[in-house]
Amino acid sequence: MVPRYARPEISAIWEPEARYRIWFEIEAHATEKLGELGVVPESASRALWDWWATKPEIDVPAIDAIEAVTKHDVIAFLTWVAEQVGDEARFMHQGMTSSDVLDTTLAVQLARSADILLEDLDLLLAAIKRRAEEHKYTPTIGRSHGIHAEPVTFGLKLAQAYAEFARCRQRLVAARDEVATCAISGAVGTFANVDPSVEQHVADRLGLAIEPVSTQVIPRDRHAMFFATLAVIAGSIERIAVEIRHLQRTEVLEAEEFFSKGQKGSSAMPHKRNPILTENLTGQARMIRAYALPALENVALWHERDISHSSVERFIGPDATITLDFALARLTGVVDKLLIYPERMRKNMDRMGGLIHSQRVLLALTQSGISRESAYAIVQRNAMKVWESDGTLSLLELLKQDSKVTSALSHTELEEKFDLDYHFKHVDTIFERVFG
Numbered sequence: 001m002v003p004r005y006a007r008p009e010i011s012a013i014w015e016p017e018a019r020y021r022i023w024f025e026i027e028a029h030a031t032e033k034l035g036e037l038g039v040v041p042e043s044a045s046r047a048l049w050d051w052w053a054t055k056p057e058i059d060v061p062a063i064d065a066i067e068a069v070t071k072h073d074v075i076a077f078l079t080w081v082a083e084q085v086g087d088e089a090r091f092m093h094q095g096m097t098s099s100d101v102l103d104t105t106l107a108v109q110l111a112r113s114a115d116i117l118l119e120d121l122d123l124l125l126a127a128i129k130r131r132a133e134e135h136k137y138t139p140t141i142g143r144s145h146g147i148h149a150e151p152v153t154f155g156l157k158l159a160q161a162y163a164e165f166a167r168c169r170q171r172l173v174a175a176r177d178e179v180a181t182c183a184i185s186g187a188v189g190t191f192a193n194v195d196p197s198v199e200q201h202v203a204d205r206l207g208l209a210i211e212p213v214s215t216q217v218i219p220r221d222r223h224a225m226f227f228a229t230l231a232v233i234a235g236s237i238e239r240i241a242v243e244i245r246h247l248q249r250t251e252v253l254e255a256e257e258f259f260s261k262g263q264k265g266s267s268a269m270p271h272k273r274n275p276i277l278t279e280n281l282t283g284q285a286r287m288i289r290a291y292a293l294p295a296l297e298n299v300a301l302w303h304e305r306d307i308s309h310s311s312v313e314r315f316i317g318p319d320a321t322i323t324l325d326f327a328l329a330r331l332t333g334v335v336d337k338l339l340i341y342p343e344r345m346r347k348n349m350d351r352m353g354g355l356i357h358s359q360r361v362l363l364a365l366t367q368s369g370i371s372r373e374s375a376y377a378i379v380q381r382n383a384m385k386v387w388e389s390d391g392t393l394s395l396l397e398l399l400k401q402d403s404k405v406t407s408a409l410s411h412t413e414l415e416e417k418f419d420l421d422y423h424f425k426h427v428d429t430i431f432e433r434v435f436g
């Protein structure tokens with residue numbers, strides 16, 4: 001985790017103290033149920049919760065010092081708690097294994113992180129929707145292969161982004177549900193030394209589902225799905241970031257990141273206004289996607305359990321969620337303050353002499369009785385003259401001078417094919433589909 005790209009709320013979930021607090025809750029809830037079952041004295045869980053009620057500070061360095069000797073993190077924690085609580089603490093961890101604690105804790109951390117990420121997505125969706133409605137009918141050029149295609153509106157560009165992130169949100173809800181499972185099943189997952197009702201009790205207290213069948217560890221296909229979902233969200237972040245970067249190019253300049261008072265774009269060139277935020281988002285998206293591969297590789301563990309996944313998850317758990325949280329917040333800010341230039345959009349759209357209306361002329365000629373092949377050749381022949389003139393010639397005027405065109409279409413009919421508003425007749429329909 002890089003502090004530069006970390007926000008406090010989600011970072012706190014991954015702090016050692018927070019992790020130990022979840023460990024304690026798992027152990028105390030399990031001991032509580034074991035007391036109800038008569039496996040351990042009920043006084044054991046009371047002693048644990050009475051100590052917890054004092055709101056003790058978790059002495060992370062002390063636990064680390066014990067671990068330096070035991071070479072086992074869960075044993076070090078249990079030893080430290082026993083030193084605080086006293087004799088009753090010996091009943092903690094009855095029939096449990098370390099993975100019960102570690103895997104259930106990871107589920108809690110990922111679920112809590114997902115809750116923050118869902119809030120981030122809600123804020124991003126709200127910002128995109130506001131700007132989409134603001135520019136619902138702002139004409140701009142649609143591009144395919146980076147080349148002018150046909151007119152769209154800037155609102156439609158943003159509506160597409162909204163629909164994409166709405167899908168991202170749905171996927172994250174599903175991924176959260178899938179990863180938020182509890183396993184308190186003991187060695188190799190057979191419940192031989194801990195009753196299944198203990199697992200259900202802990203799961204209920206922590207807001208988790210139970211793992212139907214664990215092999216001492218929660219199956220890592222769940223985690224692979226979770227991190228793959230984060231990677232897909234990162235891909236969507238990069239898609240809109242790259243779009244903004246392109247639109248900010250000097251030759252395009254249809255939109256750009258907000259440039260604040262006192263901001264500097266270059267140490268050498270005072271005129272520069274660079275798309276640094278969206279470039280940064282592209283970099284962060286690359287990192288978030290990179291965390292999906294080791295999560296996928298974690299699925300295949302040896303037999304009922306090994307710990308090859310453990311070191312991986314110590315990296316990717318905090319890093320992927322913290323980085324995505326930062327990226328979503330940054331993108332929300334970019335969209336919210338994005339500078340949009342309708343006049344430049346119109347200027348760019350008009351710079352190629354009306355070529356963007358070629359399809360309508362092609363269709364009109366075919367409807368007049370000319371074969372598609374012949375109609376295409378007629379329109380393309382005139383269009384290439386405009387293209388090679390760099391837009392100084394007008395496609396409409398060339399077509400009006402072409403006898404093969406005017407024999408099929410009147411000047412009035414031709415002019416109608418260059419009507420910009422024609423392309424926007426279904427904008428309302430699309431917006432209704434996206435926003436309801």
